[in-house]
Amino acid sequence: MSPIYVAIDTPDLARAKAIATRTRAHIGGIKLGLEFFCAHGQHGVREMAELGLPIFLDLKLHDIPNTVAKAVQALSPIEPAILTVHASGGRAMLEDAKAAAPLNTKVVAVTMLTSLDASDLAATGIGGSAHDQVLRLTELAHEAGIDGIVCSGAEVAAAKKAWPKGFFVVPGVRPADGPAGDQKRVVTPRAALDAGASILVIGRPITQAEDPDAAARAIGGTL
Numbered sequence: 001m002s003p004i005y006v007a008i009d010t011p012d013l014a015r016a017k018a019i020a021t022r023t024r025a026h027i028g029g030i031k032l033g034l035e036f037f038c039a040h041g042q043h044g045v046r047e048m049a050e051l052g053l054p055i056f057l058d059l060k061l062h063d064i065p066n067t068v069a070k071a072v073q074a075l076s077p078i079e080p081a082i083l084t085v086h087a088s089g090g091r092a093m094l095e096d097a098k099a100a101a102p103l104n105t106k107v108v109a110v111t112m113l114t115s116l117d118a119s120d121l122a123a124t125g126i127g128g129s130a131h132d133q134v135l136r137l138t139e140l141a142h143e144a145g146i147d148g149i150v151c152s153g154a155e156v157a158a159a160k161k162a163w164p165k166g167f168f169v170v171p172g173v174r175p176a177d178g179p180a181g182d183q184k185r186v187v188t189p190r191a192a193l194d195a196g197a198s199i200l201v202i203g204r205p206i207t208q209a210e211d212p213d214a215a216a217r218a219i220g221g222t223l
């Protein structure tokens with residue numbers, strides 16, 4: 001099974017289906033995030049699930065424990081394979097999100113967005129490096145009993161060392177010559193896998209390619 005989850009970031013349902021259908025032979029699943037969910041909600045997610053690929057629902061929930069737990073409960077009819085919350089919501093929020101999730105849903109916590117670097121952290125009052133921040137939040141997620149974390153390929157080896165049985169989602173993945181766009185902590189797909197990623201989230205390098213199928217196949221060929 002391919003470790004590639006294609007990030008289908010579009011509000012256009014027909015386009016979302018077309019990308020998933022065209023790339024399906026070269027991917028392990030599809031990731032639907034805020035852009036898609038805000039446009040189409042649970043109904044749209046169900047339509048995408050009909051394609052038969054595992055669904056990663058990336059809503060990055062972040063609120064008080066009760067609100068997050070109730071939101072997770074409200075999403076449970078979809079039974080996504082993977083669901084994201086923000087690690088910085090704190091231990092109780094993570095514990096309650098996991099308790100509210102269906103048994104077969106992996107709850108993973110976003111540690112530090114791959115679009116941020118140490119200077120962005122400092123601007124929010126958090127000192128230290130990206131590495132320190134990711135490890136701090138990895139420990140918190142582990143202690144809370146959830147399934148894994150989201151981090152960049154630059155930190156995944158250290159995170160896996162701290163949590164050998166964790167599930168590690170790595171976005172911010174770019175082929176060697178690909179434009180980073182708004183991502184600041186990027187690595188190649190191969191480097192992320194070698195460092196211990198369980199799955200790779202790849203969006204624009206596939207979805208914005210002239211031929212998404214060929215792009216997914218080419219990236220798969222480097223793994």
Ligand SMILES: O=C(O)c1cc(=O)[nH]c(=O)n1[C@@H]1O[C@H](COP(=O)(O)O)[C@@H](O)[C@H]1O
Pocket residue numbers: 007009033058060084110112113114115150151171172173181183201202203204205
């Ligand atoms: O949780 C995520 O998937 C995520 C976390 C993170 O730190 N950085 C990140 O880029 N993502 C998501 O991964 C995808 C990356 O898309 P591309 O930059 O187009 O490959 C987007 O859908 C983001 O929402």
